[in-house]
Amino acid sequence: MKEYRFKIILILAFTALSIYLLYPTFQDYQNNKSLTATLEATRDKVQKLNPDLSKDQVEKLVTLVEDSIKIADPSILDARKKRVKLGLDLQGGMRVVLEVNTGKLLEKIANNPDDVFKKVLAEAQKEALKTDESVVDILGRKFLERNIRLSRYYGTIRQDDAEIMDELTKSSEDAVNRAMEIIRNRVDQYGVSEPSISRQGSRRIIVELPGVAKEEEAKQLLQGTALLEFRLVKDAELTYPIMQRIDDVLAKRTESGVKDSLGNDVASLDTTTKKTDTTSLTDSTSQLSEDEQRAKFQVEHPFFTAAVLNPQSPFADAYVSKDDRNKIEYWLGLPEVQKVIPDNVEFVFSAKPFTSEDGKQIFVMYMVNKTPELTGGVVTDAQANIDPSTSTPVVNMEMNSEGATDWARITGANVGKRIAIMLDGVVFTAPNVKGKIPGGRSQIEGSESMEEAKLLEIVLKAGALPAPVDVIEERIVGPSLGQDSISSGFSSAMIGYIAVGLFMIFYYRQAGTVAALTLVLVILFIMGILAGFSATLTLPGIAGIVLTIGMAVDANVLIFERIREEMGTGKTMKASIDSGFSRAYSAIIDSNITTFFTGIILYQFGTGPVQGFALTLMIGIAASLFGALVISRLVLDVLVSRGLKISVG
Numbered sequence: 001m002k003e004y005r006f007k008i009i010l011i012l013a014f015t016a017l018s019i020y021l022l023y024p025t026f027q028d029y030q031n032n033k034s035l036t037a038t039l040e041a042t043r044d045k046v047q048k049l050n051p052d053l054s055k056d057q058v059e060k061l062v063t064l065v066e067d068s069i070k071i072a073d074p075s076i077l078d079a080r081k082k083r084v085k086l087g088l089d090l091q092g093g094m095r096v097v098l099e100v101n102t103g104k105l106l107e108k109i110a111n112n113p114d115d116v117f118k119k120v121l122a123e124a125q126k127e128a129l130k131t132d133e134s135v136v137d138i139l140g141r142k143f144l145e146r147n148i149r150l151s152r153y154y155g156t157i158r159q160d161d162a163e164i165m166d167e168l169t170k171s172s173e174d175a176v177n178r179a180m181e182i183i184r185n186r187v188d189q190y191g192v193s194e195p196s197i198s199r200q201g202s203r204r205i206i207v208e209l210p211g212v213a214k215e216e217e218a219k220q221l222l223q224g225t226a227l228l229e230f231r232l233v234k235d236a237e238l239t240y241p242i243m244q245r246i247d248d249v250l251a252k253r254t255e256s257g258v259k260d261s262l263g264n265d266v267a268s269l270d271t272t273t274k275k276t277d278t279t280s281l282t283d284s285t286s287q288l289s290e291d292e293q294r295a296k297f298q299v300e301h302p303f304f305t306a307a308v309l310n311p312q313s314p315f316a317d318a319y320v321s322k323d324d325r326n327k328i329e330y331w332l333g334l335p336e337v338q339k340v341i342p343d344n345v346e347f348v349f350s351a352k353p354f355t356s357e358d359g360k361q362i363f364v365m366y367m368v369n370k371t372p373e374l375t376g377g378v379v380t381d382a383q384a385n386i387d388p389s390t391s392t393p394v395v396n397m398e399m400n401s402e403g404a405t406d407w408a409r410i411t412g413a414n415v416g417k418r419i420a421i422m423l424d425g426v427v428f429t430a431p432n433v434k435g436k437i438p439g440g441r442s443q444i445e446g447s448e449s450m451e452e453a454k455l456l457e458i459v460l461k462a463g464a465l466p467a468p469v470d471v472i473e474e475r476i477v478g479p480s481l482g483q484d485s486i487s488s489g490f491s492s493a494m495i496g497y498i499a500v501g502l503f504m505i506f507y508y509r510q511a512g513t514v515a516a517l518t519l520v521l522v523i524l525f526i527m528g529i530l531a532g533f534s535a536t537l538t539l540p541g542i543a544g545i546v547l548t549i550g551m552a553v554d555a556n557v558l559i560f561e562r563i564r565e566e567m568g569t570g571k572t573m574k575a576s577i578d579s580g581f582s583r584a585y586s587a588i589i590d591s592n593i594t595t596f597f598t599g600i601i602l603y604q605f606g607t608g609p610v611q612g613f614a615l616t617l618m619i620g621i622a623a624s625l626f627g628a629l630v631i632s633r634l635v636l637d638v639l640v641s642r643g644l645k646i647s648v649g
Contacts, residue, residue: 007634014626015521018528024082025531031076039066054359060448067393067450071386084531087538087612088196088210094218097473098183098205100176102128102135105467109171110153117153120146134202136168175466176203182465183207186221186458204472210536219471221455225424226464228376230410230442231368233418233430234345239316239367240309245340247303250331303331307365315418322353322361346370351426351446366427368420373410376423378403378440382460384453387445393453395444397460404440412436423456496546497523500553508560509647514635515556515628522552522620522627529619538612548620551592555628558584560648567648574640581633588628596621 042065046058053061070076088095103125107113113121124138131138140161143150150164151157180197183205187195196208212218298305306328307318320328331337332347341347345367353361381398399407410419411433420430421444429445447453497519504512526545530537563580571579599621602614639646 018524021528021531024079025084028079028083063449085536087536088208089539091211093210093212095475096207098469099472100179100203101468102172105175136172140165178466224459226459229372229422230374231372231420233420234367236316247301249336250302318365320363320365351428382457384457393447393450395453395456397442399440407440408438511648518627518631522623525623540609540613541616544613544616552624555588564648592621
């Protein structure tokens with residue numbers, strides 16, 4: 001047995017390593033069963049104790065429990081990261097087609113874009129939807145048709161249109177390439193297994209995200225421009241008079257019978273949610289019924305009906321129901337309303353609504369400076385954590401030295417005031433500055449779960465998109481379909497293995513039994529290698545494993561036939577095994593090497609499922625060669641050395 005010691009140790013080592021690498025997959029399966037049972041019990045308990053809670057409120061509480069469990073036991077996330085990953089076709093997920101908004105990019109880099117520019121750009125964007133021609137080319141052509149030089153909006157007066165067009169084309173190409181890099185970085189940090197990110201045409205990006213079930217979360221990940229801004233919130237003394245002027249303008253529109261695009265004269269928010277101090281406004285109507293007073297107030301004060309103030313608050317933050325938000329945004333965009341709003345301020349909304357006592361979704365509306373005090377370009381790091389004082393998810397940010405200096409200056413000059421931390425045009429939090437903040441550290445609150453905070457961390461760390469991206473097409477592959485694929489693939493692999501194993505045992509007797517048992521170890525090695533290299537198993541990958549089983553059997557058939565031929569010459573079993581393996585080596589190696597090179601080519605030039613098939617094929621070839629030439633040979637040699645008679649058919 002001493003001469004076989006090295007091979008035995010090698011086989012045992014590979015077997016132990018494969019089991020070790022596959023253990024997280026088993027652990028993740030057990031964790032999912034336990035976590036699902038716990039969350040179901042929690043959901044039932046919450047619903048039983050709080051029957052008045054809405055479905056969304058219950059799910060938020062369950063999500064918080066899930067976050068706490070995962071934070072308390074890091075092994076859950078660790079097992080999830082190390083498990084055998086499944087592709088889009090096996091576990092479901094999302095397929096999204098994105099389009100880089102070149103029009104927004106061209107508008108952003110233009111010099112003083114006027115109404116003429118905006119009109120031509122709108123025409124170019126509309127035409128680009130119907131043709132493969134780029135927005136840049138269409139824009140250049142339309143300016144040429146109007147005898148307008150591009151230098152009016154781009155470049156310098158000394159540049160001709162051809163030079164400017166080259167620069168704009170390059171900027172557009174760079175924007176798409178940079179968007180792909182940023183999206184890929186975000187997806188990688190998000191932890192999606194084997195995502196597929198590819199370019200289609202001049203401005204479209206196709207993204208496949210296996211295992212992603214939260215549609216809105218994925219959209220935020222892919223579409224978030226990550227424009228981080230720190231803006232000063234205006235005081236009530238400045239905000240309320242502007243709101244009053246807006247209310248007066250809208251009241252005059254109501255008196256004249258003007259209707260908005262929604263077909264409404266007035267707003268309809270239930271003022272019991274947050275009440276405005278309207279005593280002085282309703283004194284003259286005290287003799288009217290409550291309903292009559294409310295109707296009169298809605299007519300006389302449409303803005304304050306939809307944008308409700310809290311008389312107990314020192315701030316002029318307005319509370320707008322989710323149903324009335326579109327109405328408020330429409331009103332704020334009216335030309336006559338824009339005239340009474342100073343050019344240096346604007347109204348913005350909170351990122352997330354809160355739920356009022358009567359179950360309504362309420363957004364907070366702030367008036368902030370248009371010009372940010374600081375932007376996200378100074379952020380060097382972001383980290384999602386649990387705030388120990390509030391036990392809520394937060395994102396802590398660190399700034400570079402320049403940003404830290406500016407942040408200390410800004411906070412020092414605005415003590416007692418609020419600074420809104422905004423991402424992509426919405427307010428996440430608006431803390432009150434209690435004192436000068438040195439060191440460049442700040443915190444973003446407002447995340448409802450740790451997963452949401454983690455998503456925000458990823459978006460901030462990955463950087464800002466050069467231009468917005470729009471979702472052109474999205475397709476959800478449900479987990480049930482993925483489960484059907486897994487079941488079908490597993491069934492086909494098992495049927496193939498059983499059929500081949502029975503044939504080998506029937507035809508080659510004891511030698512065939514050795515080959516069939518060796519295949520079990522081969523499959524174990526394949527799965528272990530997939531787990532070890534964090535590769536992804538796809539449906540074509542399962543097909544590659546089935547093909548590998550066939551190639552492994554083919555190698556054993558060649559070996560057994562050579563052994564049978566050698567036994568026919570009168571050689572002993574041991575001599576026949578030695579000669580049989582020697583004669584079969586060249587044919588086995590040649591066929592497997594050529595197939596392996598084919599796999600390399602498929603992996604190099606293929607995408608998605610083709611790569612999955614190629615990867616499992618290459619791993620399977622290596623494992624099957626080891627099984628046929630090392631494991632089978634060792635077992636046969638050991639059996640012969642012990643004097644056992646081996647039949648090869």
